[in-house]
Structures are given as C-alpha cells and as structure tokens.
Amino acid sequence: MAFKLRERVFELLKEVPGKEWAPQDLAKELANRYPDECQAKLDRSAALETQDELVQQLAREIFGSRRRWEAGYATLRSAGKNPVRLRWQNGSAGMPVAEDVEQTKIALNQILFGPPGTGKTYQIVEAALEVLDPTFLANQVRESGTDAELRGKLKKRFDELEAEGRICFTTFHQSFSYEDFVEGLRAVVDDSGQVQYNVEPGVFKRLCDQARTSGAVLGVGVRSNPRIWKISINGTFGSTELGYCLAHGEARIGWGRTGDLRQEERNEYYKERGSNDQNTLNAFSREIAPGDILVCIHSAEDISAVGVVSGEYRFEATVPSPLRSDYQHVLPVTWLYKDLHLPIAPLNGERSFTQKTVYPLDRFTWGDLLSYLDSKGAKPVKPMGTAEQPRLPYVLLIDEINRGNVARIFGELITLIEPSKREGAPEALSVQLPYSKKPFSVPDNVYMIGTMNTADRSLAAMDIALRRRFSFVEMPPRAELLEGLEVEGVSIELLLTTLNRRVEALLDRDHCLGHAYFMPLWGDTRIERLAMIFRQQILPLLQEYFFEDWQRIHWVLNDHRKNDAEDRFLQECPADIDELFGEGVSVGRRTSQWIINDEAFDRIEAYLGVIDHKAAAESHAAVHEVLYEDWLVRKLVSGSIEVKINGAPVGSTMRALRDIAARLAVPLHYAGGGKLNTRALGQRIIQEIEARR
Template sequence: MNESITERMAIWDAFLARWPLDSLINMSLGEYSQAGNQDNFCYWLEAKTGSLGSIWGGSSFKFGVFSRDNKSPKVNDSTRCYSSDYGWLAKYGNSAETAYDQVKSKLIQVAQAAHAGNLALIDQVDLGPALKWKIAFLYQDRDKPCILPIYKTEYLQAALGSSEKKVSILQQELVKGFDGKNFLEYGIALWDVIQEKLSTELTPEDAQQFLENSGKFSQIKTPTLKIAGYQSNDGPQLALALDNKRTTLYLSAGSWLDEVKSELLDIVTYSPDKSRSSNLSANAPDLAIGNAIVKVVVPTKAALIALCDAYDNSDPADKAPISIKIDAVGAITMQPLNQILYGPPGTGKTHATIDEALKILDPDFLNQHLDERELLKKRFDELVKEKLIRFVTFHQSFSYEDFVEGLRALTNDDKQLEYQVEPGIFKRLCDDARTHGAQPDAGIRSTPRIWKISIDGTAQTPTQKYCLEHGEARIGWGETGDLNQAVENNPYYNNLGSGDRGTLRYFAEEVASGDILLCIHSAENIGAIGVVTGNYRYEQTPPAGVRDDYKHVRPVKWLYRNLQLSILPLNDDKQFTLKTVYMMERFSWGDLLAYLQKSGVHPVEPNKSGEKRKPHVLIIDEINRGNISRIFGELITLIEPSKREGANEALSVDLPYSKRPFSVPDNVYLIGTMNTADRSLAGLDIALRRRFTFREMPPRPDLLNNVEVDGLDIGQLLSVMNHRIEVMLDRDHCLGHAYFIEMKTQEEKRTLNHLAFIFRHNILPLLQEYFFEDWERIRWVLNDHNCQSGIEPFIRQPGQDRNLEKLFGATVATSLRDARWEINEKAFDSINSYRNILGIGT
C-alpha cells in the first residue's frame, strides 16, 4: 500500500463512519460477510482497510464465520462446519447463525475493550488473533492510541527481539517508543524495522526454534540428526532438514503454495512415487513415499512466517484427489476415492475401515455416535445389507477373474457344458453404483431383468409410434381375451404354438414393474429403452391407429428413444431372435448403462441423478498380499479420479471376456488396508501407489496410557518394546496397540492373566515371525538379557539337566556353542518379568 498518511486516516474515518461501534450490536450475518458484496464488515477489514495493517490471505475461517463464494459441497470435521452458504468454526456453534452470534459478541467485546484501552482482555477473547487485533486497532481511542497496525505475533516479537507470546504485552512495549506525533507514521517506521530484521538469512537452527516456539506446530517425535518432523494445528505435516546449510522444508503439496511461492527458492515437486529422503517416513509419515509433496528452500524468516500461515490454514482437500458428492439424503462426503490405511499388525486398520466407510456413506451418523462403537458397527452392517459396502480380502491366489470378470462352467438345460461370463466383486459393485439412482424417478428395480420386445415388427409402424409416444408396450394375439382371466378353454389361445403362448405369459405374468424393455428397431439394433411402470391390462378396443389385435398392454416409461444402437457388443455378437418377448440374459442393466454412456446416448428427459447416486464402498483387506497387476489388470488406470465416469479425461475399456465396455463410476470408493510387516510401501506396486492416498496407522501406545496391571503401565510397556524393534528392524514391524486395547475398554481385563494371554498368543508369536525365530534378538526386545536374580526371563536356555556336557560329554561340549532357547512359561505369570521389559526391578 502506497497511500499517504492523510489517505490512510481518511480510510480509517470512512470505516468508522460505515461501522460505528454502537452499530455492531445490530449488524446482521449478511452485513458481516456476504460473498460478492464489497460492502460487508469482513471485506472492509481485509481489503478496504488494508493500508491500516494487512490481514490478507490465508483461510476465511479467520473470520469465525463467512459467506462462501465457492458453493461446492464440503464435509464437516471436528473444527470446521459448512452449509451451502456459510462456513464456520465448529467451536462457535452448530449453525452459521449460532456461530455468528458468538463471533459478534466477541468482536463487540474486543472493540469495547480496545476503546477502553484494556488490551489484556483482548488477549483472552477467543477470536483469531489477526482478526481481533485488527478490530482492536480500528476501534481504539484515537486520542489515546495504544495499538499499532501490526497484528502478527511474530512481527511484534521481531521488533522487540522478544519471545513473549501475549500480543497485549508486545503492543504495550512497542507503544512506549511512540513520540506523541503521528501514530500511523510511527507504525510505518516500526514496520520498516521489522522487515529489515526478518529479511536476514534464515538458518535451519533459526527455523527449528521458530517452529517449536510458534504455537502452530508440535513435534511428531524427537528429531534425528538429519530431520525434524512437525504437525500443524490444522493437520498438515512438515519436515525440516537439519543437515542442510540452507533452510529446507518438505511439505504436502497443495494450493497453499500459490500464496507464497514468490518468497521461496528451489521449489521441487515430488509425485507420490518419486523417491525422497528415507528419514521422512519416520519423522513425518504423511510426507513419505506414496504422497505428493514439495521441497522448498526458505531464505528468510519473513518467508517462513508467510509459508507457515498459508500452510497451517491450507485446506486438507489439497492433499489428495478428493471427490465431493451429495448422497440421496443430502449428506455431504469429501473423501479420497482411493485410499490405503497402512501400518504394522494390530494398529486397528480393519477396525478403522468402519469409520472410513461411514465418513463416506453416513457422516452425520458417525459424527453423532463417535464414541458408540456398537451403534457404528450396527449402522455399518445395515449398509452392507444394502450392498453399499462390500468386503474382500486379497491373497496370493486372488485373480482378475475373481475381481473383475471371468468364465464359469455351467451345465445348460440340455445337460451340455457351457461357459458363462461371471462378473467379479468389483464389477458388480461398479454396476450397482452406476445403476443406483440412475433415472431415480423411473421406478427401476435394483436388479431389473431385461426383456426384448418387438412392437408390431421392426419398422416404426403407427402402432409402435403410438406406444412410444403414449408410454405403452403392446403385443398382439388379442383374440385370447384378458390374460388375467382363465384362457385355457379359449380355442384361439389353445391353437397358438408354445412359443407364442410363452410370449403371452412373459408379457402378462413374468415381466415385472421396474424391469427394462428393449424395443427393437431391427434384428440388430435397439430402437428404444423403457422401464415397466405398472401391471398388465387388457384393452378390448385399441386406440385409433393401433392394430386391432394389439390389446395386451403394459404401461412403460420410455427412457431412450430413436436409438438405432447395435445389440451385438452387448449380446455376444448375436442378433435379436424372432420371438416377440423374451429375457436377455447375456448382460445386465449396469452393462447396458455403460454401453449407452460410451455411445454418447442421452435419455429423453435430462438425467439429474448424478447428484443422488449413493456412494458405494469396496473395502480391500490385505491389499498388498495380492498380485496387484494380475488382479486389477487394465482397470488400474480407470480407478484414477481423473479417469472416472464424468471426468474430463474419463476412460473406458472393453473387458476381455465379455467384450463389453466398462468404466469406473465416480461414486465408487476403494478403501484398502496394508500390513507393513508383510511388505513395506517401497515394495508396493508403483502403479498402485500413484493412484491411492496413503494414511499411516502407526502404533498408538498413548491410547494405553494410565492402563495399568499391578502398577505396570501398559502404554509404556508397548512403547519400550517398539523402540527396540525399530532399532533392530524398522518401524514397519512394530507391535500394534490393538492387542492391548481391550484392557482399556474393559476394566475386568486389566489382569495379569489377560496380559499373559496377550503375550502368549499375540506378542511372542509375532516376534518369532519378525525375527525368524532368532531367539537372542527376541530376548533383547523383552530385555531378558538384563534380568536380575529372581526374575523369570521369557526366553531362556535349557536348564542344567539338559546342558551340553550331559548330552555330549565334556570333550565334545567344549567345542559346541549352545544355540538352544526355550520359552519360560513361568515368566508369563510373573508381573516382575513384565516390569523387567521396562528395566524396572522388583
């Protein structure tokens, strides 16, 4: 801003004239924030009074509640809430109006305190710091100024060279230097000093100190010599390289970078499969391979402050490909289309898939019952019964034929062997996802049968034209009379061939409401597609223009007309037969819809069902145990968000067995689980890694804190064992907290007997597997080598009755090394043996 002091004072006057202090009590939500309107309170704060101290940029959540310019659906989380028109911080209330009442009350409190010079009270008000101090500046008593137009804590600290975090104290200290002339001039001069101090070269040590003292980031774990990992308050992780001369940061990729890239150097982007520092996986796992990240050099402290502001306020949607949908009841979901939960055994990955599925299908229910596990599982089971969730476990023998489609040997009615294409679990899910909600008002059944019908031959006769225009399907043989009545004694009916009688039976009895009719245009082409909407009726006198004998009628809603679309790709290259009505068994409604979409065919009435299609979730347990290339085949490309149906770069393929077109709907979600003890991320199929978002599920010993058995802290016990395993193996082979979690949830299981059961049946077998029965290393994990006298070790060498000398004699025994180990059952029942794992004596 280059305005003069006079111009800035005029802007200040204009603000107070537009928003006098006594008017705030009656200020409406629309006056506070309204997208597209430049005469609202927030716009004045951020834009019109920018020369009086900037609060520009970052998230609009800094205002507490705001009018949304981007109306795309968003999902609520623990801190942020959305409606179609507003976003607000959850701590302020359950609705935009409730939140605004809270925010308005607080901003009035700030304005009044500022006018009275009570800066300490402003520190205590729960509003965003930039927002409240900008308001405080504008409403202070200008005859007794006490607040400078500098609102960021870090800037004020830099001006004083102080680590004080209370803005009130920093402001008061800086105001002491005011010479009583022009307050704005003093603020501008002070800002120049701050800029000079912040423009000096930033060292990694300075950056580390800043991150640890900022209050916006917390250490993920104790830093190594090479890297320090931090978690921001709003979720994203960052890592600081400690072994570089220049300050180098690793961060999740996202649109936040656009705000600050001009202040950074040497920006390098990493696709999910691009190799990067191996230290990231331990110190900032969200930045490890499998995630899109950026590496940047931060030259100055000013650049670091700007980066942290943009990054801490970044939208989590920037971290992964996100699909935003509204389900049939209006619930909003915002979840990655493809995600994998990975971690060592026992970290609750499969358990977490219930929550992840509910986040997609019923987030409101999940939010209302977060701590009620039985209700969440019951709701999950209901969605499974509705076929909105399906579950499959990959293994070495699982194949493309199981997952997508394959051939199945069947015996036909003539007792001859024939092979039929059988859809796999993924194709069935995609078909259901595609058809669920397609033409929602048409009354199509969930699994409709498809029938061929010829209405007065193949040409578009007056009878056929009448039927298509008036929502009917008709067939001849009207002299049979009403098929709802007994016709066995009708001579005309009895003289018909069995095929014709079968046609009449199909039309009147077998065809059901919600089934699909294909009206043919020719022996090879479909002319129209409709859904049966009601029961059979007999019409004694057909309408004018309709053949006299076309008296058998079904009501039909014709969804597609004037098609002339070949049936051959769907029907194994076979034409329609001459029979008037019969069932088409070679393809499904999902296959037909996919074919129509690929052919660019549009329904008679615009299909608005895209907003109403419910998400469908496939949970793939142990996804890394299967041969991914063999199972997914060509579909590995189609699961990408950008290649899904409806996307700009949507793709479809012809499946190898059925030869039918196939694509993946955009309402299909894949949730995989991966046991890192079986295979690490680095060994995972690269094509899979590129297309999935990875969420680490590490052991959480903290969940077991204060869970004790005879004074033994179970969380500490797990933590110590995992530290040892990480040193000897890696973090992928740690022990999960889930093995002990019942001791937290069920107090009656906090017993030595139950702890012994866990160690016998879970912990020790897992350690045997991890260390390939290297018993000495297992002893190190359990600290058996440091057992004091009188403490039973879990693993020990055989007793004296079976020593080498007794077995082989003294001469041979001296040349042998006793490599035998045995499990000591007594240790499991001794609390001191568990205490010894922690290095605690009796």
Template sequence: MEGYPDRRVTELLRKGSEEDKAWFWTLIRTLRQRFPTADHYTVNLDPTDVRVGSKARAEKNGKVAFRIRWSKDGFTCDARDLKNHLALLQSQGVAEQINSRVQVDQPQINAWLDAVINAVSLEALPLEGEGRMPRDYENNESQSNDAEMSTAHNGGSTELPPLNQILFGPPGTGKTYNTINEALKILAPQLLEQNRGDDPDSRKRLKEAFDELVDKERIRFVTFHQSFSYEDFVEGLRARTDETTGQLRYDVVDGVFKSLCEAAASKVTQQADAPAGVGARRVWKMSLGNTLGDDASIFQECIDGGYVLLGYGGGINFAGCANRQQVQARFADNNVLPENPGTDYGITSVTAFVAKMKVGDLIVVSDGNFKLRAIGEVTGDYQFKPHSEFDADYSQMRSVKWLRHYQPSLPHSELLNGQFSQMTLYELRAPTLNKEKLEQLLGAGVPEGRAENDARVLIIDEINRGSVSRIFGELITLIEESKRAGRAEALSIVLPYSQTRFSVPDNLYIIGTMNTADRSLAGLDIALRRRFVFKEMAPMPDLLAGVQVADVSVCELLTEMNKRIEVLLDRDHCLGHAYFMPLKEDGLTEEQKLARLELIFRNQILPLLQEYFFEDWQRICWVLNDHRKGLDDRFVRQCKKRDAVALFGDASVPVQAGVWRINDKAFNRASAYAGIITANYKGEVSTDEPEEADA
C-alpha cells in the same frame, strides 16, 4: 462449460434430472454473461454449494453474492447475503430464491436477477473478482466459505475424502477398524460428526450404520490374497447349465469392482412415486427384448409407451382366458400346437401374463441374468396389441406405470440375493428377491440423521497381498482421479471378456489397508503407489494411558517394546495398540486383567515376535528385556548346552550354544511384565544356573 465442473460440481449434478441439469447450466451461463468478473467456487461435499462472488485462490473465506444448491424440490439459487438483503427483498416483494422447477427458462432467470439488483443495488453485491471457475481452486487446500457449514456436512473437516486411499501401518494399529470411519466420512458425514469420540455407544451406532450400508451394497468389502485374480475383481467367464436346454454355457460374470462401478454410475432417468405396501405386492421378472439384437428396440418402445410386451403367443388374442387350459385351447384353435403342452414355456408364460398377473403387481425388467434396468407397476388388464414389425410377436400387452428406469442398468445384487433366471417371465420370490432392497430402490428413504449421498465405497483389505498388476490389469489407469468418468482427462477401455466399453465413475471411492510388516511379497506395485493417497496408521500407546495391570503401565509397556523393535528391526514392524485394547474393558478385576494380558502375550505378541525375528530368540529376549531379569521373570530362557557326544557319538554335528524354551510361569507373573519396562536386575546377565533342557 470448460473448466467449470470440479469434483463437487460433478457430485452436485448427480442429484438432478436432465431438466434440472439443463436449468443449472442455463443459470451458470446467464451469471457468466451478466457478471463476467465474478468468481465461481464450491464449498462442502454433501450438500455441495456453488457460490458466485469474489474469492482469491489463497483466501479462506470468499464474499458471496449468489448461492446454488440442491434440495428435493430441485436446484435453487438464492441471494446469499440474506442477513443484510432479505429485508430489502421482502419490502419490494422480490423472492429470495428461484427454483429449477418454477423459473424454468432464461427470461425468468434474468427477470429475477433484475429484481434482486433493483432491490439491493449492483454495487452492494460482491461480484468483482477475476472470473475464476471452480476448477481454478482445486489445488487450494481450503475451499470453505462458511467453516461452520463445511464442517457440519463433511465429518468435521473441510478436506474432501480422497478417491483412492490406503491406510498403512504395522499389525494391530486399527487399519481395518478405521475403514468404517473412512467409509462413513464419504457416505454419511453428518452421522460421523454426531458420533465422534470414544463412547462405546457412538461406535455401536457407527457400526450399525456401516452394516446397513453394506446390506444396501453401498459398501463392498474384499480381501486380496495370492490367488485373487482379474476375473474375481473385474470380469470373467463362469460355467453354468442352461435352464431350458440343459447344455453347459459360459457367461461373462462381473467381479466385485465392475459391479460396484456400474452401481455407482447407474442413474434414475425416469421416476415416479412408488405405490404403498411395496413389500406385500407380487413381483414379476420380465425380459423386454435383448440388449443387443433384432428386438432391442422393444424395451425403449415399452418405456415410451407405458406398457410391457410379451414375445410369446404370436398374433393370437388371449382376451378372456382365465387359466392354462383356456390359454392352451386358444393356441390349439389357432393351429399352434406345442410338442409338450404340459411343459411348453410359451403356454406357461402367456398364462402368467394374461391370467396370473394382476393390476398392482410389480414388474422388474432384467438386462441379461445379472442386471436390471427398470421397475414398473401393472396398471391395466391384458390387451391384444398386434405388432406387425415382429411378425405378430410382441402382441400381448399390459399397461404399466414406470416407477424407475436405470441407465446404465443396475447390478442384480442391488435387488436380489441371487441372479435372474433365463426365463422371460416368472414370479420373483424370497429368498431370491430381497424385499428390503426393493423398498429402498423405490424410495423408502434414508433414516433421519443418515444424510447419505450416491457414492459407493470399495474396501480392499490386505491390498498388498495380491498381485496388483494381475488383479487390476488395465484398470490401474482408470482409477486415477483425472481419468475418472466425467473428468476432463476421462478415459474408457473395452473389456476383454464382455467387449463392452467401461470407465470408472468419479463417485466410487477405494479404501485399502496395507500391513507394512507383511513379508509375503517384495513390495507394493509402484503404479498403485502413484495413484493412492497413503495415510499412516502408527501405533498409538497413548490410547492405553491409564490402563494398569498389577501396577504395570500398559502404555509404557508397549512404548518400550516398540522402541527396541525400531532399533533391532524397523518401525514397520512395531506392535499395534489394538492388541491391548481389550484391557480397557470396564469392570475387569486385577486377576482378569492379568489373565487377559497373559493371553495377549502368549497368543499374539510372542508368536508375532517369532515371525518378525525369524526365530532369533536372542533378539526376542532383547525386546522383552529378558536378559536383564531374574530367571523366573524371563518369558524365554536358554537351557544348558547339550552333550553332542552322548547324543550323536563321534559324528561331527554342529551344536548350538543352547536350547531355548518358553517359560510358561512368567506369563502370569506381574514382575515379568514390569521387567520389560525397568529391569529388576540391571547390567550383567543373571548368574543363576541355567536349567537342564528337557528331553
């Protein structure tokens, strides 16, 4: 329905089967026909509610007549104002809701609507609006109807996370640290809401959830650098040795971005309950024809028929064969003699299919070496099924219960720790096979409190350090929100290596980090700037409030240094609070705090200032307020001018005003840090005699 699916509706429709989705649109059309003036709008992100009632664009809370939601039992539609109407519905025996798997056709939907109207009365239902659709509200900052419901499911905020965002700021402001929160805001908002605050245990739980999502390939992390390329990010050619011929071959291998896009776009189109004890079962990899080729129809035939077919063995019936010798003898009886019976793969694969594969084993159907497209359970013994269409090939059959069918195919990384082999049939074993991922694919479930959706997140650290035009290529257009798959202005392209059509799904989120002090390249590509939401991560000295080292306020220390840097340089080169966060650790003695502060200044702050000011020691002294301290408290000291004649003779050598030296003793003096905030000696430069420069 044109103008109807906004981002939330699109996200909601990912939950259901094709039958569920068809029911959803039948319901929407029915409601539109019966109540043409009613407004349709959405709230929440996970789970999403579609609401039918009355709501102005600028109105925060609308009035709801009907609500459509998703549950594990399908889509439901209920009479929303249950507080006032539930008793009326119950008194007349009217169900409070209908379900996509119970009331499956339009007459049943209309019958329920009639019953609700008769019980409640049409006048009592808030259905007088302006016929708005969900996308009419997309530019409205607040789409919430019930604030408490929206915040509970969206990390405490009604704001939808942007599809593309960049966290930017000076070094040490927690950009990479905060990507964990931003990713969980998308994938597990309820968990994030339950663990807000500075409690170390909360942070530990969030990090554990993040790591679990990384293990599941729901989150991918990559760092851009000057050598990172399109071939690493999207797709490229990789050389490998063919297992059967030993010849060098080149395969098109998906990069991190393309593989994550395909995982995000892949949907389960056929599903059945998985058997118990998945982790203990034998698992076989099997090819069912080529994706493109004369036998491309084999896969769909097997899916529709509930079986698998092996291409080896010709028209020979191998019933009764229990080992390799008997299979080999059956080949010989039919005058099919391989050149090397001991190593011929036809004999090996038939033996595995007929004699080794058992009822209850699992079969993973590959799609090339880097994708999988179905998982099934073997339910029957070997059968001979002549297949004249392929000159008697594909005549070896095992019945299978299909547990999962994916369209498009899933990346191999969703199941394996490596890639598939070229062989048609072989057993998958650890460490290549990841049994935990297999259990997840077959529905092991999400731990309580981890209400995840089906989105994927790509975190790009140091996004401004790579050549954006070279890495993204033509995909810079496709990541734009309006150009994502499923949107009104969706675009797709043909990729140069694989020659396949590709689009970016609208449930893939990109989170980048950008260090504003990085001078390794001139600036960020303007095309990237236009397609990302930028969120500043500024230094937050207040996070250090109350942290004292030998009576020196670390909050004030950082604040004063940043004020001076802003004047001497700019705000993009300030110092982040993260450098000083180790000082907040509980149980530190004063000696330990001072020792830790010394390491922070010696190993992080001073080298960073050297980088900022290109070794201009005078400016570094100004930032540290050294010019107004006594000699012993100066971190950097200028030594006496060298005697040029003694060093170089009569040569005309330009001589600097003096040689700068780092004063190691200052780093363990509390007064040196106190002097950064308030000078011990104000005004004039100290008259203490400069020390002689070391030889």
C-alpha cells in the same frame, strides 16, 4: 526425535484457553511451532512426502484421540494439563459438522496402512461412514457418551448400509484373482446335464453396476437388479405400432384374440398357438414386472429404444386408430432412450436378436446397458433424476490389499480407478472386458478403502501403479491410547513404547507392535489377561518378525539384563553337543538351546524388567514368607510367588509348588476345573502351611 503430539496439544491449549479449535487448524499450528519434530516425523514416514500431507496426518491423529481426551477431561483439568475443554469444531479431520456435510475432500481410493494391531480393520467402519453418511458419523461423535456407545451406533449403521448393498467387503489373498474381482467363467450344469460356461461378474464389477444405476435412475422407477427383456413391436423399426408406443409411453403385442391374459382360463385360440408364441404372451402378461427394462429392437442387430416398465399389464378391448386391431396386450412404459441405432452384439455375447417377440436378455445387466449407452454417447429423452437426486456413494472395503497380486487382480482396471479416468470425468476411459466383451468403466461414486499390513510387505515394496493411484493414511501404534492403564503397577503405555523402540532399532518401524493387542486390558487388568496377550499374541508375533532369531527376541524383551532367571521369558540353555551327537561332531556356532519360560508370564517382575531391569530387581522384596521343610515360599510386593530351597532359588517355581502341594494335599485346580497359576497355587500353599502351624 519423536513428535509428542499429546504434550504439544496440551501446551497449545494452555496458551490459548477457550479457543475453539478444529483438528485441521490445530495441526497447522503445531506444524508451525515445532518444525524440527514435524520434519523428523516426515522423514520417518514412507507415505508422507509433503508438509501438507503431514498436517493432514496430524489432524487425523488429533481427531482420532477425541474420545480419550473427552473421557479424561476431569483428570487432565485437575492436573493442570488442560485447563479448558477441547472443543471439536470438526466432524472429521477436515470437514465441518453440519446438516450438509460434504464428501468432496474424501479420496476415492485410500489405503490405511500400519503394523499389525493398530486398528486398521477396526477403523474401516468409521472410514466407510465418513463416505456414506458423514452427518450421522459427526452427530454420533458429538452425542455419544462413551466409546462403547459410539461404537455400537456406528456398527449398527454400518450393518444397515451393508444390508442395502452400499458396502461390499472382501479380503485379498494369494489365490484371489481377476476372475474373482472383475469377471470370469463359471461352470454350470443345465437342465439337460450339459456343462456350460457362463460369464459371472466379480465383487468389484457387481458393486460398480449397482453404483452406476443408483440415485438418479431410481427416480424413473427402475427396480433393484431389474430383468432386461427384448421386445419387437410389430417387427423392426418403422412400424406404425412402434411409433405410437414410443409416443404414448406404451409397449404392445398382438394375438388379441387370446383375450385378457390375467384370466386363469385360456381359450382355444391361445391353445392353438405354438410354444414360442405362448411363452411370449406369458412373459408379457405375467413375468415382466414394473421396474424391469425393455429393449426394443431396430433390427435383428440393433437397438431402437430402451424403457422401464411403469405399471401392470392390461388388456384393451378397443385399440386406438391407426393401430392393428389385435394389438390389445399393453404394458405402460417410460421410454428413457429413443431413436437409437446401436448394435446389440457387444452387449449380447456377439449374438443378434432372435425372431421371438419377447424374451429375457440374461447376458448383460442394467449397469452394463447404461455403461454401453453412455460410452456410445446416447442421451436420455430427459435427465433421469434431478440435482436433488445425486448418485449415492458406494464403498468397496478391501482387507489385506497388499497380500494379493495387485497386477493380476486389477488387470486393466488399474488405470480406470484413477479419479481422472472415472466415468463422467473429462478424461474418462472405458475398456472391453476380456470374457464378456462388454464395455466397462468405473463410476465416480465408487470409493475404495483398503487396509495394508506393513509387516507383510512394506510400503516401499508395493506395486508402483497401486501406490500412485491410492492415497495412503498411516496408522502407527498409538501407545497414548493406553495412557493410565496399569496392571499391578506396570504401565502398559510404557511397556508398549519400550518394546517398539527396541523393535524399531533392530528391524524398522513397519514391524512395530500395535496398541490394539493391549486394548482388552481396559476391561480386565488382571495379570492373567496380560499373560495371555504376551503368550498368545506378542511372543508369536516377535517370532515371526525375527524369523525365530531367539537372541534378538531376548534383547527386545530385555531378558539379558534381568537378574532373576525366573523373570526371563526366554532362557538360554547350553547344549551338550558331545552327549547329543558324540565326540568329534561339529554343529557350527549354535551350541545353545532356547526355551520359553512359562512361569515368567505370571510374574509381574518379568514385565517390569522389560521396561527397566533395575525396577524389576527392586520389586523382589517379600511381604510374606513361610518355611516348609527345606522350602521357603515367598510372596513378593508385586504379588508374585518365589520359592527357594536351602536358600537358593529353585529352577522352576511351578514345579516346586506342585511338589509342595502334593505333600500338603493342596488341589492344583479351581473348583470349576481350571488349573491354578503360579500366584494362585502359591497363595493356597502359604495359607495351608500357616493353617498347620
């Protein structure tokens, strides 16, 4: 029993005219009124287990149809199906349109699943915006005049967010690994020609690092992807200079006799310094930029403080008492963490600090450092940011998530992506990554949205650990989106519905055909476009589904019930085994061959016959026919061309037309060079024969 969502919505709207419905409320009412149909839908779905999940799915389907219902409002009203306009109270399936659209109801991990061609990848644009900018999404849905206008605005905003680094897109495949997703070793050649193996973060870790440092920490002046520098202020912890700097928001180093390092000329004192000292002075005065991070040491093994550089380098001619007189090189610093006593080795590849006063720390990122401090319970001097500066959400989009080896790709992180195990949650967990040996946790502002093709692997065959940690949103074929679309009298909605009923009967609902294959017909309703879709997409997909079991494909296309062989997409030809292999050779049960009838793709009767073979037979009446020698060329009511010779149908209409064209000197190509199809060539031949009479 199919749930006829569109019909049921119209029935309800007519009963309660003028009521302002939210998709969620409408879905609840439908579930109460039609329990048998809802239960049947629940039984058919592998992802829906409870009544609440079914209501959520119905709400999504109702909201997803909003553009088509609004566009067809005038027609529906004149037909009496929908006497009042459907008022969209919600900006999404469960969220009100308001200036402060909330994100609390959006799952952190979700997968859009369904057969090929149901718009899963297309839908991720809206899914990402529902997380990142729900107010913009809701406003555009209400204000955009057409689907094309809406899509253009949403895609533009999506691209902007991707350019900001808040959206990351990847595709899983058989070779995708943990090293690509989390972190791995990469071989690089240094300046001396030696090969080194560096630990490089993968796509997921990079996004997590960026998400962890967003929002609140930006309010204290940390720049995007800051460099991290080690600094020792007059040795290790306890010096007068270090205490003064921490108290007064500064970082200082000695060698004051060099003078102001902003000057291009260097004095003799500077030139007498060793290379390490010169590198330190240049880094402090020229390379460290506002927004970079300083890690001040407690000892050779421990961190004492962490701060962000808040201004430009300066040189002080007079040093405040009681500091050493040569500590004249100054950087303004906002010290974020003080009084630390934490080992640097877990972050720095198990290495201690060296004696050099200032140098970059390249083995870890700002995100790594924040995660490490959080895991050790370190508290900032004051909260970084305010309640008005929450961490911005980030989205990882994973296309074809079921094509990768999930256990191999996620590794130990499969546990950390659970909402209850995210950073900041009461039961938060962190792990030590295998290559970098750094602690890692997943921030609570990282959303994961995947797409899953059920024809590649069914939901039931998915990794149980993955299924338990993701919310699944079913995206079935939606033939109703093709309502009113016709190609020369063939209802595309009915064509898709009929094909899917047969596929589901022979296989299952995971292997249906998606509506997206036929959506281009809205802009081009010529039979040539439909033929291209069937020839290049539908038939190859059926071949894949049925492992080239041509007999069952023959059944799906209803070819076995079509009276006219020219209307059959697939034709069965008996094989002469004795001629092929000689007498006495047994080749088993398969004694026939299947051929694809190219001419059927250009005949509208072939598509009518998929829906109803009787309707195809009725369409064979001729509206025009001409006789040339022994050939009778007929133009049918559908526009198709048929050729008979001595009263019997020819084996190939196109071959017969080419023979006639050769005799009449009718060209076989358009002026632009393209080949004429059966219809176009037949029409030209009819015109030429009549012109010669």
